Amino acid sequence: MSDRDPDEPLRFGLLLPNAGYYADARRVVDLARAAEESGWDGVFFWDHLMLDRRLRLPVADTWTVVTAVLAGTRRILSGPVVTPLASRQPWKVARETVTLDHLSEGRLVLGVGLGAAQDTDFSAFGDDVSLAERAARVDEALTVIQRLWSGQEVSQAGERFRLDRVTFLPTPLRPPRVPVWTAATWPARGRGALDRAARWDGIVPMARDRAGGLRGPTPEELTAVLTAVGPTEPGWTVAVPGRMAPADTAAARDYARDYHARGATWWLESFDPWSRDPREAHGWAAQGPPG
Structure with missing residues (x-):
């Protein structure tokens, strides 16, 4: 479990797709404003x-949208939750993240995962990579990114990535790095995702539904996830995605308190382009999070 200050308030975020209505x-x-x-x-x-071959939804580039949001706001955090890091060049991610970190005066979060959409994020583009290989790419890529963030000269001959006397400046504004939240799915298929989350700055826990899709965890599943992760450093983030009752009800506040009591430090009210009307997102944005 994370060494969380029980008096630390729960923070609230909106988690939006980069497709459909939200592609503008x-x-x-x-x-966001x-x-x-x-x-x-x-x-x-x-x-x-891509999200759905049949629907052919319009899709926005997430990193461009994050840049626009961070440039157009003053206080809120933003970032990809999560980016399929196995499909990215780590040196490009290192450059992008530090640039956005400075642009936003330290408000970028880097969420990373293996990528839930094997077809539309990998196979459709000729990358028929296994889940195990994706995990290995993510771990090696995070090591490369961390070393490049250091501002020191880096040479590395890894299994997947090679660097020869590379120095990246500037360094991130916040020591020791841009916060890295890593996705993990419950029930876990081994220790990989749980150990990855413990090594970095936070976890975005997900659970599998009966059809094999992903959803936010129940309170009981969150407890199981954090128990499995084990001890973490103070300040470690637990960013729980999910869907609450209307934000102006006592039930929504009680729902959030239950997750907070079990270790959540963020609640991410989550929307998708299929089942939630965008007017809901505008309503939540306008009225604020449940107290």
Whole structure:
């Protein structure tokens, strides 16, 4: 379990897709500004190249949207939650993240995962990589990114990535790095994702539904996830995605308190382009998080 101060308030964010209604970056920036004004702590985004072959939804580039949101706001955090790091070049991610970290005066979060969409994020582009290989890529990529963030000269001959006398400046504003939240799915298929989360700055826990899809964990599943992770450093983040009752009800506040009591430090009210009306997102952004 994380060594969380029980008096630390739960923080609230919106988690939006980068497709459908939300593929219009100007529209999303307006929504993020409304959320900032009403008291939300962050607005975060899915990161997919495609979402559904049949629906053919419009899709926005997540990193461009995050840049627009961070440039158009003053206080809230933003970032990809989560980016499929196995499909990215780590040196490009290192450059992008430090640039956004400085642009936003330290408000970027880097969420990373293996990538839930094997077809539309990997196979559709000729990358028929196994889950085990994706995990290995993510771990090696995070090591490369961390070393490049250091500002020191880096040479590395890894199994997947090679660097020859590379120095990246500037360094991130916040020591020791841009916060890295890593995704983990419960029930776990081994220790890999749990150990990865413990090594970095936080976890975004997910659970599998009966059809094999992903959803936010129940309170009981969150307890199981954090027990399995084991001890973590003070300040470690537990960012729980999910869907609450309407934000102006006592039930929503009690729901959030239950997760907070079990170790959550962030609640991410989550939207998708299929089952939630965008008017809900605008309503939540305007009225603020449940007290």
